Amino acid sequence: MMFAPAPFLLKDASVSQVMTQVCLALVPGIAAYAWLVGPAILVQLVIASLAAVAAEAAMLKLRGKPLAMFLADGSAIVTAWLIALTFPPLAPWWLVVTGTVFAIVVAKHLYGGLGQNPFNPAMVAFAVCIVSFPALMSQWPSVGLKMPLLEQLDIILGLMPRADALTGATPLDAMKTALKLGDGQIDVAQLLANQDIYGNFAGRGWEWVAAGYLLGGLWLWQRKLITWHAPFAFIAAIVAISGGLWLYRPDAFASPLFHLLSGGTLLGAFFIVTDPVSGCTTPRGKLIFGFSAGLLAYIIRVFGGYPDGVAFAVLLMNLSAPLIDQLTQPRIFGMKGKQP
Amino acid sequence: MLMNLFKFKGGVKPPTNKTQSTGRPIAAAPLPSHLAVPLHQSIGGTPRPVVAVGDKVLKGQLIGEADGWISAAVHAPTSGTVVAVGPGKQPHPSGLDADCVFIEPDGRDEWIARQPFDLVNATPDAVRHYLQQSGVVGLGGAVFPTHGKLTPAKTVPMQELVINGAECEPFITCDDLLMRERAIDIVRGIGVFRDLLQPQKVLIGIEDNKPEAAAAMRAAVEACGEDFVVVQVPTLYPAGGAKQLIRVLTGKEVPAAKRSTDLGVQCFNVATAYTAWRAIAHGEPVVSRIVTLTGNVRQPGNYEVLIGTPMDELLQLAQPNPDTDGIVMGGPMMGFLVPEPAVPVIKATNCLIAHSERLFPPKAPEMPCIRCGACAQACPHELQPFELYWHARAKDFGKTQQYHIFDCIECGCCSFVCPSRIPLVQYFRFAKSEIWAREKEKKAADEAKTRFEFKQFREEREKAEKAEKLAKAAAAQAAKKAAEAAAAAAAGDAPAVAVAEKPADLTVDPAEAAKKAAIAAAMARAKAQREAAQPKNTDALTPEQARDMAEIEARRVQAGIADAPAEAAAAPTATKTEE
Numbered sequence: 001m002m003f004a005p006a007p008f009l010l011k012d013a014s015v016s017q018v019m020t021q022v023c024l025a026l027v028p029g030i031a032a033y034a035w036l037v038g039p040a041i042l043v044q045l046v047i048a049s050l051a052a053v054a055a056e057a058a059m060l061k062l063r064g065k066p067l068a069m070f071l072a073d074g075s076a077i078v079t080a081w082l083i084a085l086t087f088p089p090l091a092p093w094w095l096v097v098t099g100t101v102f103a104i105v106v107a108k109h110l111y112g113g114l115g116q117n118p119f120n121p122a123m124v125a126f127a128v129c130i131v132s133f134p135a136l137m138s139q140w141p142s143v144g145l146k147m148p149l150l151e152q153l154d155i156i157l158g159l160m161p162r163a164d165a166l167t168g169a170t171p172l173d174a175m176k177t178a179l180k181l182g183d184g185q186i187d188v189a190q191l192l193a194n195q196d197i198y199g200n201f202a203g204r205g206w207e208w209v210a211a212g213y214l215l216g217g218l219w220l221w222q223r224k225l226i227t228w229h230a231p232f233a234f235i236a237a238i239v240a241i242s243g244g245l246w247l248y249r250p251d252a253f254a255s256p257l258f259h260l261l262s263g264g265t266l267l268g269a270f271f272i273v274t275d276p277v278s279g280c281t282t283p284r285g286k287l288i289f290g291f292s293a294g295l296l297a298y299i300i301r302v303f304g305g306y307p308d309g310v311a312f313a314v315l316l317m318n319l320s321a322p323l324i325d326q327l328t329q330p331r332i333f334g335m336k337g338k339q340p
Numbered sequence: 341m342l343m344n345l346f347k348f349k350g351g352v353k354p355p356t357n358k359t360q361s362t363g364r365p366i367a368a369a370p371l372p373s374h375l376a377v378p379l380h381q382s383i384g385g386t387p388r389p390v391v392a393v394g395d396k397v398l399k400g401q402l403i404g405e406a407d408g409w410i411s412a413a414v415h416a417p418t419s420g421t422v423v424a425v426g427p428g429k430q431p432h433p434s435g436l437d438a439d440c441v442f443i444e445p446d447g448r449d450e451w452i453a454r455q456p457f458d459l460v461n462a463t464p465d466a467v468r469h470y471l472q473q474s475g476v477v478g479l480g481g482a483v484f485p486t487h488g489k490l491t492p493a494k495t496v497p498m499q500e501l502v503i504n505g506a507e508c509e510p511f512i513t514c515d516d517l518l519m520r521e522r523a524i525d526i527v528r529g530i531g532v533f534r535d536l537l538q539p540q541k542v543l544i545g546i547e548d549n550k551p552e553a554a555a556a557m558r559a560a561v562e563a564c565g566e567d568f569v570v571v572q573v574p575t576l577y578p579a580g581g582a583k584q585l586i587r588v589l590t591g592k593e594v595p596a597a598k599r600s601t602d603l604g605v606q607c608f609n610v611a612t613a614y615t616a617w618r619a620i621a622h623g624e625p626v627v628s629r630i631v632t633l634t635g636n637v638r639q640p641g642n643y644e645v646l647i648g649t650p651m652d653e654l655l656q657l658a659q660p661n662p663d664t665d666g667i668v669m670g671g672p673m674m675g676f677l678v679p680e681p682a683v684p685v686i687k688a689t690n691c692l693i694a695h696s697e698r699l700f701p702p703k704a705p706e707m708p709c710i711r712c713g714a715c716a717q718a719c720p721h722e723l724q725p726f727e728l729y730w731h732a733r734a735k736d737f738g739k740t741q742q743y744h745i746f747d748c749i750e751c752g753c754c755s756f757v758c759p760s761r762i763p764l765v766q767y768f769r770f771a772k773s774e775i776w777a778r779e780k781e782k783k784a785a786d787e788a789k790t791r792f793e794f795k796q797f798r799e800e801r802e803k804a805e806k807a808e809k810l811a812k813a814a815a816a817q818a819a820k821k822a823a824e825a826a827a828a829a830a831a832g833d834a835p836a837v838a839v840a841e842k843p844a845d846l847t848v849d850p851a852e853a854a855k856k857a858a859i860a861a862a863m864a865r866a867k868a869q870r871e872a873a874q875p876k877n878t879d880a881l882t883p884e885q886a887r888d889m890a891e892i893e894a895r896r897v898q899a900g901i902a903d904a905p906a907e908a909a910a911a912p913t914a915t916k917t918e919e
Contacts, residue, residue: 005766007752008672008693008700009354009510013714013759015707069705115708115760224717276711281726325727332744333348333583333721334595 015114019074021225022271025216026081029267032212036205037089037141040152044084044096047156051097052080055104063109075114079103082122082271086264086311087129088140090155095136099125119318120278126311138307140170171203172262173307175254187251192258203262210261217270229286230279231269237294238265245302253302263301264310268293272310278318284328285321293317343571346591348584350720351576352753354510354673356549361513361632361640366521368644369631369657371449375417375648376428376440376684377403382477383484384410389441395422400452400625403441406472412485413475416443417627417646419450431651431669431686435679443648454623464490464536467620474619475626475687480504480582480609481670483688486616489606490536499604500590501539503530503613505546505553506573506580509671512691514630515610517642519546519553522614523560525621529613530568532620537606542568543589544610549575577673578751582607584720596747611690631685633658635668635693645685652681655692666695673752707760715754715764721747725754725764732771737778740771748772790885804864811857818853 033041056076060067083100103121111117130137141147154160169177178191192198220226238259245253259265264272273279273290280289293313300309380386387404391397397416404414420443428440457470468487476486492498503526507515519526534542544561546554554572561568573579573588583594586605594600600607611629618624627647634640637658645654651667668675669689677695685692693699715725723744731739745768754764 004677004700004703005755005763006668006670006672006674006676007354007756007765008668008675008695009756010703010761011352011354011757013757014704014761015710015759018710018712018759066705069707073707075710113708115710225712227713227717276713281711281713281716281724329724329743330722332723332747333587334593334598334747 015073015075018225019078021223022078022220023074023081025220025225026085026213026271028215029085029209029212030081032208033085033089036209038147038152039149040089040141040147040156041084043149043153043156044087044089044091045081047093048080048084048096048100049077051100052076052083052104055101056109059105059109059113063113065113070114073114076104076108079108079121079125082267083125085267086122086126088137090139090141090152091136092158093156094158095129095133099129102128115277117277118322120272120275120314123272123311123314123318127315130306130311138169138173170263170307171198171206172301175258175262176302176307179252188254189251207261210266213266213270217266217274220270220274226270226274227283227286229283230273230290233287233290234269234273234294234297235260235265237291238298241295241298242302259298259301263308265297268297268310268314272314273317278314278321280321280324280328282325282328282330284330285324288324288328289317289321292320343569345571345573346588348579348587348720349722350718350753351578351584352718352756353575354577354756356575357510357634357672358513358516358549361511361634361642362516364641366517366630366642366644367657369646369649369654371418371445371447372646372649372653373445374423374650375420375443375445375646376650377414377417377443377648378428378430378684378686379404379414379439379441381414381475381483381647381687382412383482384408384412384488386439387411387414389425389439391416391422391425391441393422393424396420396446397422397443398450398452400454400623400627402473402625406485410485410488411472412477412487413473413625414441415475415625415627416441417648418443418445419448420445429680429683431678431683431689433676433679440648440684451624456623457620459532459620467532467536471616471619473625474615476612476616476619477626477687478609479611479615479629479687479690480580481674481688481690482582483686486608486612489601489608490533491601492537492606493599493601493604496602496604498537498539498601498606499541500586500592500606501530501534501537501542502582502586502589502605502607503542503544503568503610504580504582504585504607505544505550505557505610506585507550508547508575508577508580509673509675509691510577511634511693512632512671513634514632514642514690516550516553517632518611518614518630519550520556523553523556524563525617526557526610526614527560527564527566527568528621529615529617530608531564531566532616533606533608533613534568539606542566544568544570545573545579545585545589546570547575547579548572577753578720578749581720581749581751583749596744626687629685629687629689631689632691633694634691636661636664636696636699637694645689647685647687649685650682651678651685651689651692654685655681655694658694660694661696663696663698664694665697668693668695672700673756674750703763704761706762709760709762712759714757714759718753718757720751720753721749723748725768728771729762729764729767732767735771735774737771737775740768741775745771745775794889800867804867807860807863811853811860814853815857 030041053071053076057067057071060070080100083103084096087096087099103125107119107121107124108117151160175191178186198204217231221228239256242253242259243256246255273293280286296313296316297309300306300312306312379389385407387406389403390405391403397403398419399416401416402413403416406413422441423444424442426439427437428442430436430438459467468490471487472485477483478486505515505519530542544557546557554570558570561570571589573585578584579588586600586607587593590605592603592605594603615626628644629647630642631645631654632642633655637660639659641658643657655667666677667681669678670676670691672693675693709726709729711726713726719725727743728740728745731743748768750765750769752765758764
């Protein structure tokens with residue numbers, strides 16, 4: 001007697017389809033990134049992917065799980081790409097590998113593998129590395145520096161000394177440091193006038209990378225792989241707090257647009273706070289999660305010691321996600337009012 | 341007719357696969373070689389068989405008598421001989437047997453004397469009774485006895501009567517064809533329901549992928565001079581679920597814990613209305629129904645099929661392809677593979693789908709849940725299936741109830757969209773049946789415990805009373821003996837030997853008896869202390885149980901069995917107030 005439970009008809013959907021689409025959605029951002037800093041980012045994507053797949057395979061083997069089925073789900077690749085996109089593009093290869101392996105082995109598999117990780121693995125990798133290797137994690141290539149692939153490779157592989165001239169801070173970091181050092185003598189407008197670092201709205205060129213992420217994120221939303229709640233709330237929070245402070249003192253605080261297009265804001269909004277495994281799942285929960293993460297990210301990036309705050313904000317909110325979910329259960333069919 | 345329609349959240353759009361079986365009109369299936377008519381074909385009590393082996397039966401003759409109010413009669417689908425009454429395989433996923441009446445057709449298909457029901461002079465109760473006797477049950481799939489749904493709520497005025505012709509499951513077209521071909525009888529049947537329920541309006545909901553059926557129904561409504569509104573609702577599975585259709589047509593949401601009549605609305609399937617009218621106008625009880633034969637077959641179509649027809653025999657009419665490896669009863673979203681091909685067609689059988697791996701490819705292996713929330717977006721009851729899954733898997737059934745597992749209608753939308761291919765509905769069915777089983781067990785255990793504790797309590801009290809009585813009697817006897825001895829001594833020189841010998845058993849008397857009495861008293865004290873200190877067996881009584889016990893005690897006192905009513909009735913409440 002054959003046993004197969006209903007439904008017999010199934011929609012054509014799979015985890016690997018979901019993950020493939022997330023990767024596809026990252027492509028516009030990656031393209032802008034590669035155009036901005038050169039092919040180094042592509043090299044990092046490959047390094048991170050290889051490290052992720054190797055770590056994933058090793059862990060699956062150790063845990064006695066079917067290799068082919070889980071390797072094909074593509075979740076390790078998504079993690080790897082997010083790591084590569086958040087790490088400095090000229091970071092030494094072992095830094096990316098360390099971050100990726102830590103993400104896959106500790107943040108993912110030690111917690112039970114796919115679907116079980118309480119923390120976003122890519123953000124864990126970022127947090128671990130920025131705490132352990134703060135200098136390397138803060139060295140970003142100067143924009144406009146066109147370096148041939150071979151030279152970039154040499155730097156990544158450690159075959160060439162890391163010349164200080166090649167690497168500086170991110171625009172976000174540069175702004176914060178300058179404002180702090182200027183101690184009230186320099187205002188935001190003066191800083192933005194430096195066209196070596198800043199473009200029309202934010203970091204020169206980085207605006208386009210951010211626009212690429214926005215494009216990919218909107219596509220994910222249109223494909224119904226993510227809902228509007230978390231990205232909207234995340235962006236709203238950053239706009240609200242940065243806008244408030246900017247209106248209050250435009251000389252000391254950068255504009256909302258600057259914050260939207262700088263650092264990990266848009267990558268975070270569409271690809272990080274939307275992570276269903278480590279984030280909230282109820283509609284109201286997603287709003288709370290996104291909004292709180294946005295506030296925290298702003299506070300950490302502007303008043304904290306790290307170049308950006310998205311990773312720590314997301315990890316802090318990951319901690320609270322189960323509780324938020326429990327407290328925001330939606331009404332169900334047939335139930336009057338909003339509360340269960 | 342313009343009407344404001346409402347939406348329900350969620351829902352999915354599987355490929356409908358309906359046109360395959362709508363090409364040809366309904367045909368009568370030939371008499372099968374044998375029939376197995378299950379007695380239990382509706383929700384509620386199992387009808388009692390009223391025929392014996394060897395009996396000749398006519399088509400439409402009663403063979404199973406309704407057992408209780410929620411139960412419906414079962415009739416012989418054709419004329420023939422009863423060859424057996426006993427267990428037979430059922431079209432149920434459990435594969436368990438249930439009692440059937442096995443009939444060998446005589447080939448004449450000879451009806452009983454059919455008498456139309458006198459609707460004009462009948463009381464509503466008489467109509468409901470007649471429908472029960474005619475075996476009219478919900479043919480949409482739930483097979484709830486129809487007469488049980490034809491009483492309006494006492495406090496809420498009946499606003500809408502919703503007639504379900506949505507037929508949202510893919511592949512199934514039996515209601516579609518019935519509406520196209522027999523709309524007049526359906527409308528007349530709806531008229532009967534309307535007269536019993538007295539709603540303010542009647543709404544007939546049909547999915548907009550069945551324009552022919554909607555047109556036929558509109559024409560019939562007009563021809564009958566009725567004011568029923570035929571509404572074409574958007575095609576979105578599960579729009580044909582009673583609660584979803586009620587929502588779409590009236591905006592009302594019926595919660596799991598309520599009856600729709602409490603909200604002033606009731607819902608029937610079109611085929612149910614049709615069979616009700618056949619019973620009333622033609623005196624024909626429900627002995628057949630329309631069944632869609634489709635799937636992996638060369639000749640899909642709809643047939644009027646006798647209840648009890650073996651499915652494999654019936655499916656041959658549609659010429660199944662050789663790679664057919666099973667029969668699905670119902671649609672592809674909520675149906676199930678029958679445990680063996682020869683199980684009988686029952687009143688709930690709306691569709692048989694020849695199953696093959698080509699038609700329904702085997703599912704990819706189950707992956708872990710990634711909490712993507714696709715299921716929650718698809719759920720028409722706005723549940724959180726991934727949370728339910730999590731807790732059902734962990735067997736944390738309390739949590740599943742907290743997440744409203746009993747609001748799940750098992751429509752299959754969540755499983756349909758799940759990218760991890762998790763058979764979510766299966767988990768929910770498992771959790772539900774576990775909860776039911778546990779509740780049953782717990783209820784039985786609770787009852788047994790209450791009985792046992794009361795027995796223990798009574799025995800202990802009786803023992804104490806007995807000990808007290810014994811002590812009193814012993815003391816009295818000792819006093820008597822002592823008095824006698826004193827009297828004897830006073831009477832003079834009683835034989836010393838006798839006196840000397842007697843003490844051997846007489847020393848018992850004064851001293852021992854007093855000691856015994858003292859022991860008994862001490863035991864009683866200790867027991868009282870113990871009872872005060874420990875939670876009393878009878879502490880956790882519900883007010884009803886306490887009242888029952890008080891009554892019992894009162895009777896016991898009246899009968900002179902007990903002497904201390906205060907102890908029994910007041911003690912539990914007293915200790916409670918102390919706490």
